[in-house]
Amino acid sequence: MNFYDIKNPAQKVSLKEAVLKSISAESGLYMPELIPALSESFFKNLSNLNLQEIAFEVSNAMLGDDIPHEALKKIVNEAISFPIPLKQIDENLFVQELFHGPTLAFKDVGARFMAGLFQYFLRNENREVVILVATSGDTGSAVANAFYNIKGVKVVILYPSGKVSELQEKQLTTMGGNITALEVEGNFDDCQRMVKQAFADKELNQQVNLTSANSINFARLFPQSFFYFNAIAQLGKQDKPVVISVPSGNFGNLTSGLIAKRMGLPINQFIAATNRNHVVPDYLKSGEYKPQRTHHTITNAMDVGDPSNFPRISEIYQKQQLLMAADIKGFWYTDEQTRSAMAELQEKYAYQSDPHGAVAYAGLKECGLSKERISIFLETAHPAKFPEEVEKSTHLSVTIPESLKEIMKLEKKATKIPNSYVSLLQQLKQVV
Numbered sequence: 242m243n244f245y246d247i248k249n250p251a252q253k254v255s256l257k258e259a260v261l262k263s264i265s266a267e268s269g270l271y272m273p274e275l276i277p278a279l280s281e282s283f284f285k286n287l288s289n290l291n292l293q294e295i296a297f298e299v300s301n302a303m304l305g306d307d308i309p310h311e312a313l314k315k316i317v318n319e320a321i322s323f324p325i326p327l328k329q330i331d332e333n334l335f336v337q338e339l340f341h342g343p344t345l346a347f348k349d350v351g352a353r354f355m356a357g358l359f360q361y362f363l364r365n366e367n368r369e370v371v372i373l374v375a376t377s378g379d380t381g382s383a384v385a386n387a388f389y390n391i392k393g394v395k396v397v398i399l400y401p402s403g404k405v406s407e408l409q410e411k412q413l414t415t416m417g418g419n420i421t422a423l424e425v426e427g428n429f430d431d432c433q434r435m436v437k438q439a440f441a442d443k444e445l446n447q448q449v450n451l452t453s454a455n456s457i458n459f460a461r462l463f464p465q466s467f468f469y470f471n472a473i474a475q476l477g478k479q480d481k482p483v484v485i486s487v488p489s490g491n492f493g494n495l496t497s498g499l500i501a502k503r504m505g506l507p508i509n510q511f512i513a514a515t516n517r518n519h520v521v522p523d524y525l526k527s528g529e530y531k532p533q534r535t536h537h538t539i540t541n542a543m544d545v546g547d548p549s550n551f552p553r554i555s556e557i558y559q560k561q562q563l564l565m566a567a568d569i570k571g572f573w574y575t576d577e578q579t580r581s582a583m584a585e586l587q588e589k590y591a592y593q594s595d596p597h598g599a600v601a602y603a604g605l606k607e608c609g610l611s612k613e614r615i616s617i618f619l620e621t622a623h624p625a626k627f628p629e630e631v632e633k634s635t636h637l638s639v640t641i642p643e644s645l646k647e648i649m650k651l652e653k654k655a656t657k658i659p660n661s662y663v664s665l666l667q668q669l670k671q672v673v
Contacts, residue, residue: 456493514604522571
């Protein structure tokens with residue numbers, strides 16, 4: 242499978258280069274030349290497959306020409322060693338819990354799969370790769386956990402000071418070793434801008450093998466498609482159309498769902514549910530894409546004013562807004578509406594959700610819950626990562642897993658830097 246640069250489609254690279262570089266020299270995102278369709282027999286047998294078997298078949302269809310079967314099976318089995326359950330909370334309403342990995346967030350699957358690919362591609366090479374990543378919350382901790390002490394890899398994480406939860410900050414700043422955390426005096430878009438500037442810096446890239454581990458890297462994004470295949474598998478045989486609501490910030494998770502649909506997965510409708518940073522819902526209604534100044538909300542993982550993966554979604558739909566809007570409905574919610582959704586999930590269904598999952602539920606409800614279809618919302622993080630907001634909304638205490646209690650005892654190891662590219666360069670020179 243070759244990958245092309247969205248900004249320059251004539252430029253094509255191998256899977257290895259797409260993974261290890263993440264974006265082109267012109268800062269273009271990579272997309273596969275072809276999104277393969279899975280066989281009819283695969284879908285007929287889908288409900289009989291376990292999660293690891295599903296992940297192998299899907300990744301083999303996309304990447305199998307580049308990685309031997311046994312190596313790919315090893316990557317899959319090591320990346321996904323935990324469940325991704327679909328829970329029924331009403332007759333036609335389901336929640337898919339994506340937070341059962343080591344950092345209790347959906348990004349564990351993509352980060353661990355990507356780490357496996359890195360290990361495979363770097364196994365015979367005598368070089369060091371520096372992963373530079375901006376995070377608005379869970380990406381940093383998932384990447385830190387997945388790449389901790391991997392040979393030949395150093396990780397530098399930028400996160401906005403005071404704009405991630407205390408627990409999220411502890412998860413990404415307490416590991417040490419080959420993980421460096423930089424606390425930026427700014428917002429997530431500032432962090433992302435600095436990272437993009439580094440990737441566009443030709444002089445820096447001649448000195449350092451830079452790559453990214455957030456969803457701009459196809460290897461981080463693509464494994465999230467497994468969620469959707471696994472959800473349909475757990476539903477079993479049914480003849481109702483399926484609607485899935487995705488809490489969306491950088492829109493990587495939604496992009497992976499759209500890829501799954503293109504591979505043949507029968508999903509009737511997607512809902513892009515977000516917060517006050519609603520550039521994509523606005524586009525779906527108006528056809529105009531207008532990046533916004535980032536607003537800080539209680540759903541901090543979605544505090545993105547210019548989503549990185551929108552160009553990929555646009556590419557999937559050949560830049561035709563009407564086609565995109567036919568498959569995707571966009572909705573956005575204030576913090577108060579998010580709190581109300583958390584309260585309603587608890588009172589009506591006895592389900593304690595984190596704020597991001599509650600936004601996805603609100604999107605389903607606004608789209609219209611119906612007996613004529615199956616409605617699924619994605620719960621992307623454990624409620625314990627946002628205990629104050631969850632407890633305030635549900636009036637119930639949140640059970641903190643033992644692993645998180647231990648992390649809270651650890652010492653923060655982060656360097657605070659100004660919101661400037663020069664400051665980032667100085668830190669990178671110390672790392673390498």
